[in-house]
Amino acid sequence: MGDDMMSYNGGVALAMKGKECVAIVCDKRYGIQNKTVATNFTKIFQYGDHCFVAFCGLATDVQTVSERLRFRTNLYELREQRKLKPLVLYNMLTNLLYERRFGPYFVYALVIGLDPKTGETYVFDSDNIGAISDNVNLATVGTASDYIFGLGELFFKPNMNADELFEATSQAFLNGVDRDSASGWGAVVYVVEKDKVTVRELKGRQD
Amino acid sequence: MSGIAFEQPAGGFVFDNCRRNDILLKNNVLPGKIHKTGTTIAAITYKDGVVIAADSRCTAGNIIFDDNVLKIHRLSDNIYALGAGTSADCDFQTRLLESQLELLKLNQDRQVRVATAVRKIQQHLFRYRGYIGAYLIIVGVDVTGSHIATVHPHGSIAFLPFVASGSGGYTSLSVIEDRYKENMTEDEAKQLVRDALYASTTTDLYSGSKINMFVLTKEKLDKFLPYEIVAARTEKQADYTLAKGTTEVISTNVKKIEFDIVNEKVKATGAHEAMELA
Numbered sequence: 001m002g003d004d005m006m007s008y009n010g011g012v013a014l015a016m017k018g019k020e021c022v023a024i025v026c027d028k029r030y031g032i033q034n035k036t037v038a039t040n041f042t043k044i045f046q047y048g049d050h051c052f053v054a055f056c057g058l059a060t061d062v063q064t065v066s067e068r069l070r071f072r073t074n075l076y077e078l079r080e081q082r083k084l085k086p087l088v089l090y091n092m093l094t095n096l097l098y099e100r101r102f103g104p105y106f107v108y109a110l111v112i113g114l115d116p117k118t119g120e121t122y123v124f125d126s127d128n129i130g131a132i133s134d135n136v137n138l139a140t141v142g143t144a145s146d147y148i149f150g151l152g153e154l155f156f157k158p159n160m161n162a163d164e165l166f167e168a169t170s171q172a173f174l175n176g177v178d179r180d181s182a183s184g185w186g187a188v189v190y191v192v193e194k195d196k197v198t199v200r201e202l203k204g205r206q207d
Numbered sequence: 208m209s210g211i212a213f214e215q216p217a218g219g220f221v222f223d224n225c226r227r228n229d230i231l232l233k234n235n236v237l238p239g240k241i242h243k244t245g246t247t248i249a250a251i252t253y254k255d256g257v258v259i260a261a262d263s264r265c266t267a268g269n270i271i272f273d274d275n276v277l278k279i280h281r282l283s284d285n286i287y288a289l290g291a292g293t294s295a296d297c298d299f300q301t302r303l304l305e306s307q308l309e310l311l312k313l314n315q316d317r318q319v320r321v322a323t324a325v326r327k328i329q330q331h332l333f334r335y336r337g338y339i340g341a342y343l344i345i346v347g348v349d350v351t352g353s354h355i356a357t358v359h360p361h362g363s364i365a366f367l368p369f370v371a372s373g374s375g376g377y378t379s380l381s382v383i384e385d386r387y388k389e390n391m392t393e394d395e396a397k398q399l400v401r402d403a404l405y406a407s408t409t410t411d412l413y414s415g416s417k418i419n420m421f422v423l424t425k426e427k428l429d430k431f432l433p434y435e436i437v438a439a440r441t442e443k444q445a446d447y448t449l450a451k452g453t454t455e456v457i458s459t460n461v462k463k464i465e466f467d468i469v470n471e472k473v474k475a476t477g478a479h480e481a482m483e484l485a
Contacts, residue, residue: 005231006239049464057239098299102338103225106239116466125272131242131294133265133273146270155447167449174454186457195464201457 005106006057006128008033010182011043012142013054014173015110016156018165020119023191024112025173026054027142027183027204039185039206047073048084050114050192053093056142057128058106065105069093086113086122090132097130104128108141116194144183148176162198166191170202178205241293242267245413246278247375248289249403250346250355251383252368253396256424257346257353260400260434261289262375262407262414274416274440277432283308284428286324286347287421291373292360293340300341304328321347321354325364333362342372348425375407375414382406393422401434408437 013026030041044054045066053069055062072092073084090111097105106128113122125139126132133139138152155168170189177184186204190197232238245266250259261278264271280288280301286308290297304327308319325345332339337360345356357370369387371379382403391399397420404418417433 003235004237004239008236049466094295094298098295099219099221100224101220101295103222103228104238105224108239116464127242127267127295128239129241129293129295130299132298134275134277136273136275139272149270154443155449157443157448163451164448167451167453170454171449195466197462197464199460199462201459203455203457 006108007143007182008106009057009059009062010143010180011041011056011059011062012140012144012148012173012177012180012183013043013056013110014138014140014145014148014152014169014176015054015112015123015125016138016152016165016169016172017121017123017136018160018162019158020114020121021160021162021165021191021193022112022114022121022123023165023169023189024052024054024110025169025187025189025202026056027144027173027177027185027187029183029185030059031182034181036185042188044188044190045070047089048113050116050197051084051086051089052112052190052192053089054110054141055107056145057108061105061107065096065107065109068096072096085115086111086124089113090122090124090126094126094130094132097126097128101129110139110141112192114192114194119194142183144176144180147179148172151176162191162193166198166200170200174202174204240267241295242272245375245411246291246373247371247379247404247407247411247414248278248291248344248373249371249376249379249383249400250289250344250369251387251391251396251400252353252355253391253393255353255393255426256348256422257355258393258396258400258420258422259287259289259344259346260404260418260420262404262437263417263419263433264408264413264415265294266413269412271415277419279419279421281305282324282345282347283312283319285318285349285423286321286345287423288324289344289346289372291342291344291376296339296341297343300328300331300339301343304331318349320349320351321345321356322351325356325358325366328358329362329364332358332360335360337361344370344372346423348423353424371403371407373414375411378407378410379403397422397434405435405437 015024026043030038109126111124140148151172187202248261265273265276343358420431420434422429
């Protein structure tokens with residue numbers, strides 16, 4: 001650990017899909033290699049009523065990319081006079097990342113969204129150069145993603161309601177993160193539904 | 208720094224991180240793993256057209272990132288591409304080519320030819336000297352017949368009667384090489400491609416899950432998504448649904464999403480006229 005740019009600061013995120021609801025969770029650690037510097041560094045950013053993006057990787061790039069994306073999405077909404085949809089957001093993000101194909105940002109991203117009219121849910125992931133994914137059931141990126149992937153597959157089932165989705169996402173995340181030294185210090189879960197977003201702070205191990 | 212906020216994307220690659228990343232790499236820092244479509248893709252010609260197939264696994268290192276990826280990209284109605292190598296390069300280069308071919312089709316008002324698609328992507332990849340890691344198989348049917356071309360990142364091409372590529376390409380190719388005949392029937396061709404893909408999905412670690420297949424002729428395009436599920440995941444042996452309240456929550460904050468009502472109609476049940484609210 002530490003000699004890889006993607007695990008220099010630590011951090012991890014997980015997204016999962018339910019029935020007319022979608023959840024995303026990230027940890028709160030900000031470290032420099034094996035030294036923990038802050039424990040309130042969340043990695044989830046909101047880009048519309050029903051759209052969220054989580055960035056994991058090098059912290060400086062997490063902030064840069066999130067702000068560059070904010071600039072482009074704001075400009076899109078002003079120019080087009082319409083709300084951002086999840087697929088549009090995802091395409092904007094992957095385009096932004098692929099532009100830097102030969103000098104990439106060191107971030108992996110998760111994009112989640114919900115169409116309030118149809119109830120359709122969206123979960124996408126991307127690597128640091130904008131590889132396009134399908135609309136998947138669950139996706140995870142970051143230092144503990146290898147552990148969380150297995151747990152996510154275990155707890156995921158199709159058509160969960162918002163409460164089931166919250167528990168499945170949280171438990172998969174917390175138990176995976178506990179085996180990773182580079183992420184942790186609690187978690188923040190966003191559950192997006194048609195009419196509301198529920199933000200819950202989770203208790204996690206503090207070491 | 209004032210320039211950055213107003214920077215507009217102008218198209219094309221941006222190289223402003225290169226210097227920083229170079230310095231990082233010189234200090235023995237590794238860049239992150241990028242997604243590779245460690246893949247098997249195969250294409251063969253038969254009597255009436257072409258049969259193409261791909262597995263559906265996307266890997267990052269040894270992790271299976273996605274087990275239901277479509278690696279067959281549309282270039283135009285009569286031309287399709289199969290991609291292996293770096294995921295992002297295959298995705299974006301085929302998208303770029305697709306839009307160029309659509310414009311060309313509209314400009315000259317005729318169906319684009321396979322040779323045109325191949326030459327366009329070949330010249331593009333050559334300019335980037337192999338740094339765009341897209342290994343493509345371009346297949347199509349046009350006025351000159353049915354074609355299969357393989358394009359490598361450095362820009363070399365070959366038109367072949369059959370080809371397979373990707374990490375499981377050699378496994379598949381050996382099966383095709385063994386049993387390929389000219390002028391096969393559609394069923395024979397589909398069976399051969401299926402067997403070739405089956406061989407590699409079951410042996411190659413970076414290929415797996417499903418076989419997706421397209422059959423393309425002058426008259427039709429049959430999509431088999433999937434043609435066969437080679438290895439299905441087993442059903443879960445227990446129900447792992449967690450009870451509400453399992454996770455300890457420190458704080459909860461509910462944000463209501465306000466939405467604008469664009470149109471609302473209230474209809475009276477009696478003899479009154481329907482009211483319309485804007």
